[in-house]
Amino acid sequence: MFLTNPHPASFLQRRVPALLKPIVELESEAAGTAHVADFANARACRVRGLGSALLRSAQSSCRKRGMSLLVASGNDAAKGFYSRFGYQETARRLYLDAKFRVTGKDWVVKTKD
Template sequence: MIDLSPPYRLATPEDAQELAELVNFAGNGLPLHLWRELAEEGQDPWEVGRQRQAERTRDGQAVVVDFGAGAVAALTGYPIDAAPEPVPDDLPAVFRPLQELENEAPGSWYVNVLACFPEHRGMGLGSGLLRLAEQIAGAEGLERMSIIVAGDNEGARRLYERQGYTETARRPCVHGNWQSDLEEWVLLVKTI
């Protein structure tokens, strides 16, 4: 991991609530759908999400923007192997197009989550986190970045394209029992 300076810091388990909200926001509600399926009978699916995000923080997998009152934006990501594993047959159909797109960006640092609470938009936080992601990728010896965005998320697309990302592939969204109007996922890649 690279050195972080305020307002950037590694997320801690205390950020789990904000991270769960940001992850669900970035994932167009798909994370909450997954958490509902993972929840035990009577368990709040948001608690599942908070637990999963707290686990990520223990592994140093999340960076947040914090101006002193808690996380307002977040970045998570990881390197994609140069030779990704084939999509497993037992992967739930709703996740299959996402994994297929991820596999089309071998040897890149994948921005899994980039999200900011609406009241903090327009402050350059997304651009700053993307630059930070590139520093992390460079420190890991990677020369490409990748991100998957909802096809109808024009604001996010503009942000990524301003940062030099270009579309390389699309896949139709598979809904199963996930309630969403989303029609397709888009893979964007950038050479750094």
């Protein structure tokens, strides 16, 4: 799923729960891009080229705007996958768990022009 990144700064200040602010802030870093909101492949279906085909299709549809996505800093497999497609880290924010505890991980926004 992808959508255009719409979040103005005023939206952040008024309507976003504290736990989600880092995510929305990162999405705002890539405003105007087509944003991949959710992208996952079942473990049993990996290494078959399905994820690559889906990402290529999305990139083809959004070539003029560029694309962005979020990935957890500890998700090395996903970070490597996106890097192979030319996505670059552009910003990061602290990842908190549901009880607002620091986890030692970050959310990372990656973009591709």
